[in-house]
Amino acid sequence: MPVSEVLRKKIERQVLSISGLALGGIDFERPRGDVGLFGPDSVVWRVHGDFSSMLCGGVSALLLQMLHPLALAGVWDHSNFRQDMLGRLRRTSQFVSGTTFGPLADAQKLIERVKNIHLKVTGVDAHGQPYAASDPDLLVWVHVAESYSFLQSYLRYKNPDLSLAEQDQYYLEVSRVVEGLGGKVIPTSVQQIDDYLQRMRPVLRCDERTREVVELILNAPAPSRIAVPVGKLMVWSGIELLPDWALQELGIRLSPMKRKSLDFTMRRVARVLRWAVRNGSWSRAMRRVGRLP
Numbered sequence: 001m002p003v004s005e006v007l008r009k010k011i012e013r014q015v016l017s018i019s020g021l022a023l024g025g026i027d028f029e030r031p032r033g034d035v036g037l038f039g040p041d042s043v044v045w046r047v048h049g050d051f052s053s054m055l056c057g058g059v060s061a062l063l064l065q066m067l068h069p070l071a072l073a074g075v076w077d078h079s080n081f082r083q084d085m086l087g088r089l090r091r092t093s094q095f096v097s098g099t100t101f102g103p104l105a106d107a108q109k110l111i112e113r114v115k116n117i118h119l120k121v122t123g124v125d126a127h128g129q130p131y132a133a134s135d136p137d138l139l140v141w142v143h144v145a146e147s148y149s150f151l152q153s154y155l156r157y158k159n160p161d162l163s164l165a166e167q168d169q170y171y172l173e174v175s176r177v178v179e180g181l182g183g184k185v186i187p188t189s190v191q192q193i194d195d196y197l198q199r200m201r202p203v204l205r206c207d208e209r210t211r212e213v214v215e216l217i218l219n220a221p222a223p224s225r226i227a228v229p230v231g232k233l234m235v236w237s238g239i240e241l242l243p244d245w246a247l248q249e250l251g252i253r254l255s256p257m258k259r260k261s262l263d264f265t266m267r268r269v270a271r272v273l274r275w276a277v278r279n280g281s282w283s284r285a286m287r288r289v290g291r292l293p
Helices: 003-017 043-048 051-065 069-078 085-101 104-120 136-157 164-181 190-203 208-218 225-241 244-250 256-276 281-288
Strands: 122-124 130-132
Touching: 003 256, 043 085, 043 136, 043 164, 043 281, 051 085, 051 136, 051 208, 051 225, 051 244, 051 256, 069 122, 069 130, 069 136, 069 208, 085 104, 085 281, 104 164, 136 164, 136 190, 136 225, 136 256, 164 190, 208 244, 225 256
Parallel strands: none
Antiparallel strands: 122 130
């Protein structure tokens, strides 16, 4: 086997070990012909199919989500993410990839499972405000922070020429997932998302817990020692994707030189990862629907 192929497979194993595929439970290649919730011609398959930008977008999404005190409280009180960051990443990745690329029955099963879990996630935040993960407004916040971050990362690192109409279509398509979870009054266009984020800003804040989440993410474990530099790069690239107002809220300052360096390096790492990863969820789903051999 050529050295380049050995290297490619080694990189691919490392990457897939932190994805939802590592958890198993979903056969993305069967049943043949099953297009799932969206299908291969959807914009969401394009956006979520780029693993490199999805990783950066995932970091950005988590930090944006945690600026909402009730979203933060739910994760803080009912998740073991502080002890098992990789496990949290895999579970989130499985939900996103499963609902995007999985067969219809698996996608629906994932939505119902998370919906049932949400019913048990209730409590009071650090400031005495009650929360419930099944609250439609909170579901929409988590969804918007996630889908916005994924799209921004895709535009930055994969396809900056995605048209405004296609971006609107992405938001419309992906809203099906949060609607299935119980979300209501969901913004489904670029303009609606921008307006929503501006409306939400007075609700958001950064406190000691939020800063601890930032520290945990900055020091998140990698699947191996050799993957540590790439992991750090992905985290900082995800941070750099945040809106300026979110960076200010978090107290993070990035110089123009730092931003340029992150962008330059991440683009090159993304090319390597795209070359290496040939058996991810997108590829398996494309084989299921007959688009890849």
